[in-house]
Amino acid sequence: MRIGIVGSDDRAKAIGRLLRDGGHQLSIADPTAAQRAERVAIEIGARNELPYKQAMSSDLLVMAVPRDAVDTAVKAVGSGVQAVIVDAVSDEYGDGSHSGAEMLAAKLDSRSVVRALINMPQSGANIPLCGDDQHAKAVVDRALHACGCLTTDRGPLANAAELEVPAAA
Numbered sequence: 001m002r003i004g005i006v007g008s009d010d011r012a013k014a015i016g017r018l019l020r021d022g023g024h025q026l027s028i029a030d031p032t033a034a035q036r037a038e039r040v041a042i043e044i045g046a047r048n049e050l051p052y053k054q055a056m057s058s059d060l061l062v063m064a065v066p067r068d069a070v071d072t073a074v075k076a077v078g079s080g081v082q083a084v085i086v087d088a089v090s091d092e093y094g095d096g097s098h099s100g101a102e103m104l105a106a107k108l109d110s111r112s113v114v115r116a117l118i119n120m121p122q123s124g125a126n127i128p129l130c131g132d133d134q135h136a137k138a139v140v141d142r143a144l145h146a147c148g149c150l151t152t153d154r155g156p157l158a159n160a161a162e163l164e165v166p167a168a169a
Helices: 010-019 034-043 053-059 067-077 102-107 134-145 157-162
Strands: 002-006 026-031 060-063 083-089 113-115 126-131 151-152
Touching: 002 010, 002 034, 002 053, 002 067, 010 026, 010 034, 010 060, 026 034, 026 053, 060 067, 060 134, 060 157, 067 102, 083 102, 083 134, 102 113, 102 157, 113 134, 113 157, 126 134, 134 151
Parallel strands: 002 026, 002 060, 060 083, 083 113, 126 151
Antiparallel strands: 113 126
């Protein structure tokens, strides 16, 4: 599967390693740290690619940026998202009435957002998934099963707030 990862911090790198070990073709981009993204891409054996190109050419697009970089990442990805989107943002960024995943889906104008990969991923982990689109959840499930992970369907995207770690006050 072709998977793009938007982000290049330690979590994004761990997600990339897990997905690479599952046999996926990876690309890395980070609109806030382009040079770090180039280094991470080399380190994990991925291509370095612009976020909007990832959005158009990937089967799965993993948004693995810190909370304060979500808007920058959404702008860099643009409106041409063809991929299933995994919300793997590192912590809560909802507004109290909606989960961060619901807000991301609205910003990207996509029903194909799945909340997953919240904690540092590793093979054998049981990863909860929330999403409104069954096809999108099935794509994420296949990608993670190829990496030796199990998944648990935790229901619709509205339930994603249950999985999100509250932001520090």
